[in-house]
Amino acid sequence: xxxxxxxxxxxxxxxxxxxxxxxxxxxxxxxxxxxxxxxxxxxxxxxxxxxxxxxxxxxxxxxxxxxxxxxxxxxxxxxxxxxxxxxxxxxxxxxxxxxxxxxxxxxxxxxxxxxxxxxxxxxxxxxxxxxxxxxxxxxxxxxxxxxxxxxxxxxxxxxxxxxxxxxxxxxxxxxxxxxxxxxxxxxxxxxxxxxxxxxxxxxxxxxxxxxxxxxxxxxxxxxxxxxxxxxxxxxxxxxxxxxxxxxxxxxxxxxxxxxxxxxxxxxxxxxxxxxxxxxxxxxxxxxxxxxxxxxxxxxxxxxxxxxxxxxxxxxxxxxxxxxxxxxxxxxxxxxxxxxxxxxxxxxxxxxxxxxxxxxxxxxxxxxxxxxxxxxxxxxxxxxxxxxxxxxxxxxxxxxxxxxxxxxxxxxxxxxxxxxxxxxxxxxxxxxxxxxxxxxxxxxxxxxxxxxxxxxxxxxxxxxxxxxxxxxxxxxxxxxx
Numbered sequence: 001x002x003x004x005x006x007x008x009x010x011x012x013x014x015x016x017x018x019x020x021x022x023x024x025x026x027x028x029x030x031x032x033x034x035x036x037x038x039x040x041x042x043x044x045x046x047x048x049x050x051x052x053x054x055x056x057x058x059x060x061x062x063x064x065x066x067x068x069x070x071x072x073x074x075x076x077x078x079x080x081x082x083x084x085x086x087x088x089x090x091x092x093x094x095x096x097x098x099x100x101x102x103x104x105x106x107x108x109x110x111x112x113x114x115x116x117x118x119x120x121x122x123x124x125x126x127x128x129x130x131x132x133x134x135x136x137x138x139x140x141x142x143x144x145x146x147x148x149x150x151x152x153x154x155x156x157x158x159x160x161x162x163x164x165x166x167x168x169x170x171x172x173x174x175x176x177x178x179x180x181x182x183x184x185x186x187x188x189x190x191x192x193x194x195x196x197x198x199x200x201x202x203x204x205x206x207x208x209x210x211x212x213x214x215x216x217x218x219x220x221x222x223x224x225x226x227x228x229x230x231x232x233x234x235x236x237x238x239x240x241x242x243x244x245x246x247x248x249x250x251x252x253x254x255x256x257x258x259x260x261x262x263x264x265x266x267x268x269x270x271x272x273x274x275x276x277x278x279x280x281x282x283x284x285x286x287x288x289x290x291x292x293x294x295x296x297x298x299x300x301x302x303x304x305x306x307x308x309x310x311x312x313x314x315x316x317x318x319x320x321x322x323x324x325x326x327x328x329x330x331x332x333x334x335x336x337x338x339x340x341x342x343x344x345x346x347x348x349x350x351x352x353x354x355x356x357x358x359x360x361x362x363x364x365x366x367x368x369x370x371x372x373x374x375x376x377x378x379x380x381x382x383x384x385x386x387x388x389x390x391x392x393x394x395x396x397x398x399x400x401x402x403x404x405x406x407x408x409x410x411x412x413x414x415x416x417x418x419x420x421x422x423x424x425x426x427x428x429x430x431x432x433x434x435x436x437x438x439x440x441x442x443x444x445x446x447x448x449x450x451x452x453x454x455x456x457x458x459x460x461x462x463x464x465x466x467x468x469x470x471x472x473x474x475x476x477x478x479x480x
Contacts, residue, residue, distance in 0.1 A: 028055055030459050031064035032418065035075035037410055039386045044072055049416040052458030056412055068461075070420050073453065076390060078113025078417030079372040080397040080408045082147075083262060083286065083337035085364065086117050087137055090343065091180040094351070094362045097437045098342040100141035101468045103368065106436035107340075108144040108462055110369030111376075111452040113417035114398070114407045114474070115144055116337075118175065120151040122182070127152075127162045131169050138473040143466040144457065145415075147401045147474040149173045149205060153182065155189035163200050170475030172402055173260070175205040178244050179214050179312075183207075191251050198257035201478035203400065205260045206252075208244035208269075209236060209313065218359065227357040229299040229306035233314045235358075241313050242268035249276040249283065258282035260400065263339050265291045265313045267323035270332065284400060286335040287324050289374045290365055290442060291316060298442075303356055307349040308440050311341070312363040328392065329384060335400065336375060336392040338367035342438045365442045369434050372419070374443070376450040380423045402476040416459035423450045 030049040037045055037057065046060035086103035088096050098106065100117070107115050119134035121127050131150065138146045150171050152159065174197050176190055177183040185193065197204050214235050221231030245261060249272060252259040264270065264287045273285055290309075296317050298309040309315060327333045341364020343349055348362035375393050378384040398408025405414050427448050431441040455462040457471070 027062060028064045030066045030068070030416070031060050032075060032420070032456075033060065033067060033069045034072055035070040035420075036072055037075055041072065044070075047075065047410070047418070049459040052416050052460070054410065054412055054414045054416050057410070068420075068454070074421040074423055075410070076419050076421065077394045077408055077410045077414065078419055078455070078457070079111050079393050080114045080401065080403075081107060081112045081338050081340070081368055081371060082116035082335065082397040082401055084115045084117050084340040084368050085342070086340070087134070088118055088120055089122065090341070090348070090362045090364070091182050092360065092362050093182070094343060094348045096342050097344045097348065098340070098366070099437070100137050100146065101143060102435070102437040103340065103342065104142045104144035104146065104471065105466060106366075106369040106434060108455055108457060108466070109435045109452070111372035111419040111455055112368060113144050113455070113457055114147070114401070114403065115368065116147045116149055116397070116401055118149050118151050119171070121153055121159070123154050127159055128165060131166060131171065135169060135473055139469060141468045142471040142473070143468065145407070145471045145474050147403060147476050149175050151175045151183070152185065152193060153177070155185055155193050160196050163196060163202070167200060167202070167478065170473070170477075172201070172476045172478050173203040173205055175207070175262075177207045178248065179207070179209045179211040184211055187251070191255050194251060194255035194257045194259070198255055203260055204252070204257055205262055206248045207262055208241070208248040210240045210243040210247065213237065213240040213243060222357075222359070228301075228303045229310050229358055232310055232358040232361070233296065233299050236312055236314050238266045238268055238316070238320070241266050242272055245269040246272045249273070249281055252283070253281060258284070260284040260286065262286050262337070263288050263291070263313060264333070265316050265324070266320045270323055270327050274332070284334045284396075285332065286337050287328065287333050288337060288339045289367055289371050292321060292324055292328070292336070293374060293446070294442060295321070303358065303361070304350065304354060307356070307361045308345060309365065309442055310349070310358070310361050310363050311339070311365055325383070329388065331388065331391075334392065334396050336371065337397065338371040339364065340366055340368035342366040342436055344439045366436050366438045367442070369436060370429065370441065370443050373448050373451050376421055376423070377448040380449045399479075401474070402479050403474055416456060418456040419452050420454040421450055422453040425449060425451045427451050
């Protein structure tokens with residue numbers, strides 16, 4: 001596929017025919033001409049933008065102050081990644097290396113123009129303090145738009161009474177953990193928090209793993225001298241995840257609330273979800289690119305190399321990956337999010353150098369910049385339809401965040417967050433080409449066939465740098 005402004009023909013043959021959705025004549029700031037906005041390469045349209053908003057799609061008779069000729073290239077809405085950790089303290093007490101500025105800069109260079117980040121109420125923290133601090137930081141640093149979720153690590157009447165205030169600040173989703181000593185809520189607190197969130201119309205995100213299984217597995221691994229990534233893998237077993245998912249679904253049923261299950265990685269968890277859905281459960285299912293592309297074999301070996309690939313849940317094998325792909329194709333996985341967790345190899349991954357054991361490793365991988373290129377490459381390679389990729393990476397995440405169709409759509413009235421894609425590229429991923437504050441990518445050496453050739457944020461081309469605070473905090477509203 002040609003990059004914009006190149007002169008070669010579509011597929012080396014003839015230019016795509018211009019078929020407008022409707023004709024328009026407007027005085028506009030920007031027109032993106034000859035954009036392919038669907039899966040049919042023979043149909044292109046023009047996109048008119050004024051004041052950062054999409055005005056019309058059709059055959060433009062007027063001219064814009066600025067014009068970009070896409071030359072038949074695929075143009076999509078900017079990606080929406082609802083699960084990103086930036087400016088946050090990990091479960092091991094280590095801060096992420098991406099702050100809001102570097103994290104959103106990485107996101108936007110990969111074609112993601114909206115992210116969901118987290119304000120974290122660590123034990124002893126006041127909810128209002130952590131929310132205000134994070135909103136202020138987003139307003140000062142962001143170069144892509146940011147919505148916020150609130151992580152709760154404890155539950156009390158005081159926190160419950162703050163939920164109305166949290167809603168007024170534009171946060172409509174809570175995240176809770178069923179494992180990690182620094183983060184988890186007790187089962188009765190989980191149920192009460194779910195019920196309170198439901199009464200307020202809020203969404204509940206759940207990191208679902210069985211804490212007892214993980215704790216016992218960790219003790220066994222250490223007792224037998226298994227202190228590398230395999231110890232982590234054994235602790236966070238497939239059964240620990242599926243049991244945690246089953247419990248979270250039972251809790252949600254008791255509280256009568258819909259839930260959002262983050263980073264599903266196993267076939268067993270999918271089975272639990274199918275069973276719950278067959279009984280009427282309202283559940284949104286998320287998985288991540290590292291569970292779709294990377295294999296558990298990367299966890300075999302010395303921690304100096306394997307720590308880079310440690311996440312919770314851990315990477316799985318071919319059987320689970322194939323089950324995830326099948327579920328994504330079928331629409332059973334609703335969202336593909338990065339779970340961007342950016343820790344450098346020195347302070348975060350190997351805090352004690354060669355003497356580091358798996359319990360000291362900050363879990364998670366950077367991925368916000370690679371999510372959209374990987375998913376769009378899956379489209380170009382015929383593994384996934386364009387419609388499914390956009391649902392999982394744009395539409396459904398925006399709906400969950402409560403910002404659709406302002407975000408996640410290419411419609412009149414939507415923000416003009418647009419990505420022009422080069423779908424004929426053969427590119428090898430190297431961290432040196434990425435824009436985060438970490439020192440590696442788990443996708444190093446991977447071949448991709450699609451890459452953003454140009455990103456527009458509210459109708460403005462993203463350049464080589466962007467001023468901190470040039471984007472917005474998205475104040476969300478409860479979905480009606």
